[in-house]
Amino acid sequence: MTGRAMDPLPAAAVGAAAEAEADEEADPPASDLPTPQAIEPQAIVQQVPAPSRMQMPQGNPLLLSHTLQELLARDTVQVELIPEKKGLFLKHVEYEVSSQRFKSSVYRRYNDFVVFQEMLLHKFPYRMVPALPPKRMLGADREFIEARRRALKRFVNLVARHPLFSEDVVLKLFLSFSGSDVQNKLKESAQCVGDEFLNCKLATRAKDFLPADIQAQFAISRELIRNIYNSFHKLRDRAERIASRAIDNAADLLIFGKELSAIGSDTTPLPSWAALNSSTWGSLKQALKGLSVEFALLADKAAQQGKQEENDVVEKLNLFLDLLQSYKDLCERHERGVLHKHQRALHKYSLMKRQMMSATAQNREPESVEQLESRIVEQENAIQTMELRNYFSLYCLHQETQLIHVYLPLTSHILRAFVNSQIQGHKEMSKVWNDLRPKLSCLFAGPHSTLTPPCSPPEDGLCPH
Numbered sequence: 024m025t026g027r028a029m030d031p032l033p034a035a036a037v038g039a040a041a042e043a044e045a046d047e048e049a050d051p052p053a054s055d056l057p058t059p060q061a062i063e064p065q066a067i068v069q070q071v072p073a074p075s076r077m078q079m080p081q082g083n084p085l086l087l088s089h090t091l092q093e094l095l096a097r098d099t100v101q102v103e104l105i106p107e108k109k110g111l112f113l114k115h116v117e118y119e120v121s122s123q124r125f126k127s128s129v130y131r132r133y134n135d136f137v138v139f140q141e142m143l144l145h146k147f148p149y150r151m152v153p154a155l156p157p158k159r160m161l162g163a164d165r166e167f168i169e170a171r172r173r174a175l176k177r178f179v180n181l182v183a184r185h186p187l188f189s190e191d192v193v194l195k196l197f198l199s200f201s202g203s204d205v206q207n208k209l210k211e212s213a214q215c216v217g218d219e220f221l222n223c224k225l226a227t228r229a230k231d232f233l234p235a236d237i238q239a240q241f242a243i244s245r246e247l248i249r250n251i252y253n254s255f256h257k258l259r260d261r262a263e264r265i266a267s268r269a270i271d272n273a274a275d276l277l278i279f280g281k282e283l284s285a286i287g288s289d290t291t292p293l294p295s296w297a298a299l300n301s302s303t304w305g306s307l308k309q310a311l312k313g314l315s316v317e318f319a320l321l322a323d324k325a326a327q328q329g330k331q332e333e334n335d336v337v338e339k340l341n342l343f344l345d346l347l348q349s350y351k352d353l354c355e356r357h358e359r360g361v362l363h364k365h366q367r368a369l370h371k372y373s374l375m376k377r378q379m380m381s382a383t384a385q386n387r388e389p390e391s392v393e394q395l396e397s398r399i400v401e402q403e404n405a406i407q408t409m410e411l412r413n414y415f416s417l418y419c420l421h422q423e424t425q426l427i428h429v430y431l432p433l434t435s436h437i438l439r440a441f442v443n444s445q446i447q448g449h450k451e452m453s454k455v456w457n458d459l460r461p462k463l464s465c466l467f468a469g470p471h472s473t474l475t476p477p478c479s480p481p482e483d484g485l486c487p488h
Contacts, residue, residue: 084225085232085418087425089186091432098124098183100198102176104168105130116168118175120198122183127199133158136175138206139197142213143188148356149219149419150188151349151426153181177342181349186426187219220415227411229418237417244424245354251431252347259340262441266337269329269448273322280318287312310466317459321452328448335440343433350427357416 101121121128136155143152156174159167182188183198192212200208220226234240287308 083232085421087186087422087429089426089429091429094184094186094429097189098122098180100176100179100183102172102179104172118172120179122198124183125195125199127201129199129201129205131197131205133171133175135197135205135209136178138209139193140178142193142209143182145213145218146191146193146216147187147219149353149416150185151346151353151423153178153345153349154352173338173341174345177338177345181342181346219419220412223415225418226415229411230414233414233417233421237421241417241420241424248347248350248424248427252344252351255340255344255347259337259344262332262336262340266329266332269325269332273325273329276318276325277322280315280322283311283318284315287315307466310462314459314462317455317462321455324448324451324455328444328452331448332441332444335444336437339433339437339440343430343437346427346430350423353420353423357420 100123101119103119103121105117105119115132118131118133119128120131137158140152140155143150155178156171179198182194188194193209196205196208196212202208216222225232287310289308293304
């Protein structure tokens with residue numbers, strides 16, 4: 024996080040802010056995070072003990088103890104396309120969403136995912152809620168639909184493996200409710216309760232669990248995660264190119280083999296002045312036609328390698344990038360939402376204090392002064408609530424940062440998949456190339472129509488035969 028620490032500002036600082044900002048208009052409200060709900064801040068503050076900030080409580084709930092294996096084992100969700108259905112005006116795409124954990128299989132549309140994400144943001148505004156892929160109303164070709172399917176699969180798997188989301192009723196409804204009104208069910212389950220701040224027992228004590236240098240720690244962590252994101256973005260781009268080259272190589276090998284088969288299938292007779300006799304030409308054509316089978320097999324092996332690298336390497340890189348992007352989005356929500364609202368509340372409070380001082384000096388009616396005093400008390404309570412939310416937001420950010428670090432060993436999984444794919448792909452293609460080599464002997468005709476095997480090419484790459 025950037026900027027100053029979020030300790031409550033002293034009265035002098037509030038007064039200075041009032042002098043500097045008294046003539047400015049209030050900023051527009053930020054809508055990224057929910058507006059603090061009705062609550063009695065004084066009652067909340069009374070429940071908060073005052074331990075020394077220098078001593079971390081024993082068994083600090085701020086610290087996570089999860090491993091990557093534990094998170095991955097929580098659930099594996101498959102998202103598959105089902106045949107398109109024609110609506111009244113447009114076709115719409117449906118997905119079959121299957122969960123190993125809940126042993127369920129349900130049908131979902133893109134708008135169901137949208138409501139699901141909105142409810143997660145409503146209940147967990149201070150957590151890493153992954154972004155959804157864009158919705159394209161017109162011109163959604165097969166490539167776009169497949170890319171969106173993959174992105175939706177990554178989204179729901181990240182949610183299903185999150186320590187908090189995985190235990191929430193909203194996730195269970197989305198993955199297992201088979202009724203037709205899933206969107207209403209999701210909204211009912213989320214809107215009948217407040218957000219995490221109002222439901223977490225430790226929310227009002229979050230400040231006590233945070234380290235004193237929380238701002239410095241987050242500045243370092245945020246810079247590290249930004250650098251990791253940039254590097255993994257480049258790795259993903261290169262992995263995509265490698266997989267794409269394998270698929271392009273498969274297409275080229277297949278066309279190469281088809282052209283050999285076309286030569287072998289040519290029925291045009293040899294002219295009388297041809298140097299080769301008809302039997303030699305016939306043998307050559309038969310051999311060329313036979314080679315197309317091996318080239319088709321080579322093309323299949325190359326295509327398998329490209330698809331495997333797309334699924335095991337590129338998709339895992341995209342999964343990690345989606346997680347890193349959700350962390351970056353969370354940091355921006357914290358700064359635009361919590362901090363911004365806190366600053367606006369302080370600004371409004373300073374203006375009220377100035378109005379109160381002016382009303383007292385001008386000996387206004389007691390009723391108007393009492394109303395102003397009541398408004399000031401309400402604003403003080405709102406500021407106290409926002410300060411508690413500030414610290415709780417930092418508390419959650421600290422845990423989400425730990426979650427990013429838990430996912431870092433995914434790098435070894437990705438590299439292992441990449442190396443294994445390369446080894447297996449080259450091994451299988453090498454076997455086909457080696458099996459093909461002896462069949463080349465019949466392509467080289469010697470004197471009196473005899474066939475001689477190919478020679479080893481000299482340094483210039485040209486064979487004298």
